[in-house]
Amino acid sequence: MNVSAASALNLHGFTAGVLPANCPTRTVLDHVTSKWGVLVLVALSQETLRWGELRRTIEGISEKMLASTLRTLEADGLVHRDAHATIPPRVDYSLTGLGRELADRLLPLMHWISANASDIVGRPAE
Amino acid sequence: MNVSAASALNLHGFTAGVLPANCPTRTVLDHVTSKWGVLVLVALSQETLRWGELRRTIEGISEKMLASTLRTLEADGLVHRDAHATIPPRVDYSLTGLGRELADRLLPLMHWISANASDIVGRPAE
DNA sequence: CGGTATCCCCCTCGATACTG
DNA sequence: CAGTATCGAGGGGGATACCG
Numbered sequence: 216m217n218v219s220a221a222s223a224l225n226l227h228g229f230t231a232g233v234l235p236a237n238c239p240t241r242t243v244l245d246h247v248t249s250k251w252g253v254l255v256l257v258a259l260s261q262e263t264l265r266w267g268e269l270r271r272t273i274e275g276i277s278e279k280m281l282a283s284t285l286r287t288l289e290a291d292g293l294v295h296r297d298a299h300a301t302i303p304p305r306v307d308y309s310l311t312g313l314g315r316e317l318a319d320r321l322l323p324l325m326h327w328i329s330a331n332a333s334d335i336v337g338r339p340a341e
Numbered sequence: 342m343n344v345s346a347a348s349a350l351n352l353h354g355f356t357a358g359v360l361p362a363n364c365p366t367r368t369v370l371d372h373v374t375s376k377w378g379v380l381v382l383v384a385l386s387q388e389t390l391r392w393g394e395l396r397r398t399i400e401g402i403s404e405k406m407l408a409s410t411l412r413t414l415e416a417d418g419l420v421h422r423d424a425h426a427t428i429p430p431r432v433d434y435s436l437t438g439l440g441r442e443l444a445d446r447l448l449p450l451m452h453w454i455s456a457n458a459s460d461i462v463g464r465p466a467e
Numbered sequence: 468c469g470g471t472a473t474c475c476c477c478c479t480c481g482a483t484a485c486t487g
Numbered sequence: 488c489a490g491t492a493t494c495g496a497g498g499g500g501g502a503t504a505c506c507g
Contacts, residue, residue, distance in 0.1 A: 232387070234380050236401035239458035240451075247454070248374035250480080254360050261358070266489050275362035277481055282490065291461045303488045304487080313457065320453050324446040325366075328373070331439065332365035335417045376500080392469055403501055408470070429468040430507080 246291055247317070251276055251284040256310070257325055259294065260318035263309040293317060372417055373443070377402055377410045382436070383451055385420065386444035389435040419443060 235241075246252055251273065258264060258272045270281055285308060288294040293314035297307040310318055361367075372378055377399065384390060384398045396407055411434060414420040419440035423433040436444055 232398060234384060234399050239462040240455045242462050243454050243458045244379060244451075245376075248379060250371075250374075253370060253374060258360060270489095272358060273360050278490075279482090279492095280480065283480090293461070298489090304490085306489060313461065316453065316457070317450075320450040324443075324450060325370075327442060327446050328369050329366045331442070332369045335419070335439065336365040336368050396469095404470075405472095405502090406500060409500085424469090427468095430470085432469060 243291070246287050247321075249284065249287070251280050252288065253321060253325070255281075255284050255288060256293065256314065256318050256321055259308060259310050259314070260322060263297075263307050266306050266308070269308060288314070369417070372413050373447075375410065375413070377406055378414065379447060379451070381407075381410050381414060382419065382440065382444050382447055385434060385436050385440070386448060389423075389433050392432050392434070395434060414440070 247256070254273045254276070255269070258269060264272065266281075269285075270276060270278065273281070276284075285294060285296070289296050292311055295309050295311050295314075297309070299305040299307075373382070380399045380402070381395070384395060390398065392407075395411075396402065396404065399407070402410075411420060411422070415422050418437055421435050421437050421440075423435070425431040425433070
């Protein structure tokens with residue numbers, strides 16, 4: 216292992232060379248990499264969106280999973296919920312400061328995946 | 342939406358403001374954000390590891406899930422498998438060029454998560 | 468050591484229906 | 488419009504046993 220590789224794994228709370236199981240990092244990683252977590256964060260990285268806009272932006276998400284994903288991310292302090300007591304009701308979702316920091320790390324990942332996805336999935340079957 | 346925000350969503354294959362369902366990007370995202378995908382890629386980002394080392398590094402992973410995750414990532418061309426016909430057998434796993442590019446986007450994310458995880462999970466319960 | 472095969476539980480997720 | 492409630496199927500994933 217060279218020096219830069221060693222420092223790359225010098226993650227806060229990670230023992231050298233081990234990815235521990237009982238660690239808040241695992242929990243957050245599970246929330247973010249839950250089936251819809253990344254997509255919600257990426258969608259909100261562009262702009263504040265209403266519930267219905269979010270649902271249309273993220274094709275294929277069910278109401279139940281959108282609600283549940285938003286609740287988890289809100290409880291984690293990554294997403295801010297702003298409910299207006301109007302008729303019809305209006306609820307805006309946006310990223311918190313923490314959420315924006317996270318999204319800034321997620322966007323390069325998404326860009327790379329979307330640029331390379333066809334090379335990856337399009338490979339000859341086994 | 343400002344200009345930088347608009348360009349940020351200018352993802353290859355993504356229609357403006359929409360995250361499409363039937364898209365290779367979703368498939369790759371699912372593979373990477375499968376329960377163990379990120380952890381395997383991060384572990385291998387440090388160095389080539391043998392099966393047993395990988396199993397010990399990623400605490401809590403079962404043999405079945407390690408095998409299954411490695412097979413998926415190998416089929417995606419992200420991980421390289423190098424089997425030596427020795428006794429006892431020895432199998433080395435490493436990242437391919439593609440896998441390294443991906444890991445380079447994953448490491449900043451993991452660093453941020455591990456640095457902020459306790460702030461996130463440690464919030465007061467609802 | 469480095470796997471594969473099998474069983475089976477649980478939990479995620481989708482569908483549907485309903486409400487403020 | 489913006490949700491919540493309930494139900495049920497499916498498969499992700501763990502435990503165990505076995506093989507080259």
